Amino acid sequence: MSGKPAIVNNRPLSPHLSIYKPQITSMLSIAHRATGIFLFFGVLILSWWLITSVYTDTTLWSVFASPIGYVFIALWSFSLFYHLLNGIRHLFWDMGKGFDLQCVTNSGIAVVAGAILLTIVSWVAAFKDIL
Amino acid sequence: MDLKSPLSKAKGLGSAKSGFAHWWAQRVTAVALIPLVIWFVANIVHAIGSEEHLLAFVRTPFNAIVMVLFMVSTLYHAALGMQVVIEDYIHCRCMKIISVVGVQLVCLVTAIAGIMAVLALHFSYLML
Numbered sequence: 226m227s228g229k230p231a232i233v234n235n236r237p238l239s240p241h242l243s244i245y246k247p248q249i250t251s252m253l254s255i256a257h258r259a260t261g262i263f264l265f266f267g268v269l270i271l272s273w274w275l276i277t278s279v280y281t282d283t284t285l286w287s288v289f290a291s292p293i294g295y296v297f298i299a300l301w302s303f304s305l306f307y308h309l310l311n312g313i314r315h316l317f318w319d320m321g322k323g324f325d326l327q328c329v330t331n332s333g334i335a336v337v338a339g340a341i342l343l344t345i346v347s348w349v350a351a352f353k354d355i356l
Numbered sequence: 357m358d359l360k361s362p363l364s365k366a367k368g369l370g371s372a373k374s375g376f377a378h379w380w381a382q383r384v385t386a387v388a389l390i391p392l393v394i395w396f397v398a399n400i401v402h403a404i405g406s407e408e409h410l411l412a413f414v415r416t417p418f419n420a421i422v423m424v425l426f427m428v429s430t431l432y433h434a435a436l437g438m439q440v441v442i443e444d445y446i447h448c449r450c451m452k453i454i455s456v457v458g459v460q461l462v463c464l465v466t467a468i469a470g471i472m473a474v475l476a477l478h479f480s481y482l483m484l
Contacts, residue, residue, distance in 0.1 A: 262441060265434045272427065272466045275411065279473040302397075309393055312386050319383060347397055351404040 249333045257311045260304035267301040302347060307340035378436060385433035392426040411477055420478035427470045431463040 245251070274289070288294050314332050317323045323332055358365075369376070399413045406412075414420045438459045446452045 258441060261434075261437050265438055268430055268434060269462065269466055272431075272470045276466075276469045276473040279411075279476050305393065305397070309390070313390065316383065316386060347401050351401045353405075 249330055253311060253333045253336065257308060257315070260308040260311075263304050264301065264308055267297070267304070270297075271301075299344070299348070303340060303344045306343040306347075307336065310336040310339045310343075378439070382433065382436045385429050385436070388425075388429045389433060392422065392429055395422060396426055412481065414474055414478045415481040417478075420474055423474045424471050427474070428467055431467045431470075435460050435463040 289298060314323070314336055317332075323329065372379075399419070400410070403410050403413050414423050439456050442452060442455045442459065446455055
C-alpha cells in the first residue's frame with residue numbers, strides 16, 4: 226500500500242505521549258535513537274570535511290574553529306560517548322543480562338554520567354595537551 | 357511431528373527470514389566499533405594537542421588501515437541503524453524504499469570517498 230488512503234481515518238486513538246510519565250527507560254531509549262541519527266548526519270559532515278580538505282585547498286578547516294563549529298563538535302562528541310556507552314548497555318541486554326529494573330536504572334544513570342564525564346575529559350585532554 | 361519442510365530446515369531461517377542478518381550485522385559492527393571509537397577519540401585528542409595537521413596520524417600503516425576499518429564499520433552501522441528508523445517512521449511504501457536505498461547510497465559514496473582520502477593522505481605522508 227502506498228500514498229494516502231482513499232477514506233480518511235478519523236477514529237480516536239488512545240493517548241500516549243501526552244499521558245505517560247517520562248522515565249529513565251523510555252528517555253534513554255529515545256536518546257539512543259536520537260543520538261544515533263545525529264551521529265549519522267555528523268559523520269557525513271565530518272567525513273566530507275575530511276575528504277574536501279584532503280583534495281582541495283579550501284579553508285573549511287576554519288569552519289570548525291568557529292563558535293558554531295565548536296558547539297556542533299561538542300554535541301557530536303557527547304552523542305558519540307552516550308551512544309557508545311548505551312550501545313554497550315544494549316549489548317548486555319542482547320546477552321540476556323541486566324534486565325531487572327534496579328539494574329536497568331543504575332546502568333542508565335551510569336551511562337549518562339559516563340557520557341558527560343568522557344565528553345569533559347576528552348575536551349580537556351585535547352586542549353590541555355594531557356594525552 | 358516436525359512441520360518444517362527439509363528445505364526450510366536447510367535454509368535455517370525462521371519467521372524473521374532475512375531479518376536476522378540485519379540484527380546480527382548491527383551487533384557485529386557495534387562490537388567492532390567499541391575499540392575503533394576508543395582508538396579514534398584517543399588519536400583525535402592527541403592530534404589536536406600537536407602542531408601537525410589534524411589527520412597526520414594516518415601516516416603509519418596501522419593507523420591508515422584502522423582508519424579505513426573505522427570509516428567502513430561506522431557507515432555500515434549507521435546505514436543499518438537508519439534503515440530501522442526509516443522503517444519505523446516513514447509509512448508510504450515508495451518513500452520508505454527510496455529513503456533506505458538513499459541512505460545506503462550516501463553511506464557507500466562517503467565510505468569510498470573517505471577511503472580514497474585516507475589513502476591519499478597516507479601515501480602523501482609516506483612520500484615525504
